[in-house]
Amino acid sequence: MRHRNAGYKLGRNTSHRRALLRNLVTSILMEDRVETTVTKAKAVRPHVEKMITLGKRGDVHARRQALSFLQTREAVTRLFDTVAPRYGDRNGGYLRIVRSGFQRGDGAEKAFIELLGAEVELDEKRQKRAEARAKRREEMQKALAEQQAQEGGEPEGSKE
Numbered sequence: 001m002r003h004r005n006a007g008y009k010l011g012r013n014t015s016h017r018r019a020l021l022r023n024l025v026t027s028i029l030m031e032d033r034v035e036t037t038v039t040k041a042k043a044v045r046p047h048v049e050k051m052i053t054l055g056k057r058g059d060v061h062a063r064r065q066a067l068s069f070l071q072t073r074e075a076v077t078r079l080f081d082t083v084a085p086r087y088g089d090r091n092g093g094y095l096r097i098v099r100s101g102f103q104r105g106d107g108a109e110k111a112f113i114e115l116l117g118a119e120v121e122l123d124e125k126r127q128k129r130a131e132a133r134a135k136r137r138e139e140m141q142k143a144l145a146e147q148q149a150q151e152g153g154e155p156e157g158s159k160e
Contacts, residue, residue: 008043021047026071028095029079032118041097041113048113052094055084086117 010017024044027034029051036044051069054062058080067076087094098112114122 008039010040010043022069022071025051025069026075028113028115029070029075029083030072032121033112033114035100035110035112037103038097038099038109038111041111044113045095045097048115049092049094051079052084052087053092055079056087058084083115086115 010020012020020040021044024034024036024040025047028044028048047069051066054066063076063080066079067073070076070079094116096112096114096116098114100110100112102108103110
C-alpha cells in the first residue's frame with residue numbers, strides 16, 4: 001500500500017530521480033518551456049514552484065537555497081532577475097502543463113510544461129528562429145544559383 005507516500009518514483013533510484021528533477025527545473029527556468037512526459041511534468045511542478053517562491057523572496061539565503069538545487073549560476077540569476085518578478089502578485093500556479101501527443105518509442109504521453117506569462121519571450125524566440133531560417137534559405141538559394149551559373153546551366157526556378 002502507498003498510503004501517504006507522495007511524489008513519483010519515475011522508475012529510478014533516489015539519486016537518479018533527484019538529478020533528473022534538478023535538470024528539468026533548471027531547463028524550465030532557462031528555456032521557459034520544455035517538452036517531457038506528463039508524469040515527469042507533474043513530478044517537477046512542485047519543485048519549480050518552490051524555486052519561483054524562493055526567487056520572489058529575493059534575499060541572500062533564498063539565493064543560496066536555489067543555488068544548492070539548480071545546476072547553473074545562470075539559472076539562479078535568471079530566476080531572481082527575470083522569472084520571479086513576473087509573478088510578484090501571484091500566489092502559486094506559475095506553470096501550465098499542455099498535453100501534446102504520444103512518444104514514438106514506448107507510447108508515453110508527452111506534454112509541454114511552460115511558465116505562465118512567458119508567451120512574449122517564446123514568441124520572440126520563435127520569430128528569431130524563423131528569420132534565421134529564412135535567411136539561411138535565401139543564402140542557400142543564392143549559392144545554388146551561383147553554382148548553376150558557373151556550370152553553365154540556368155537556375156531551376158527560372159525555366160518557364
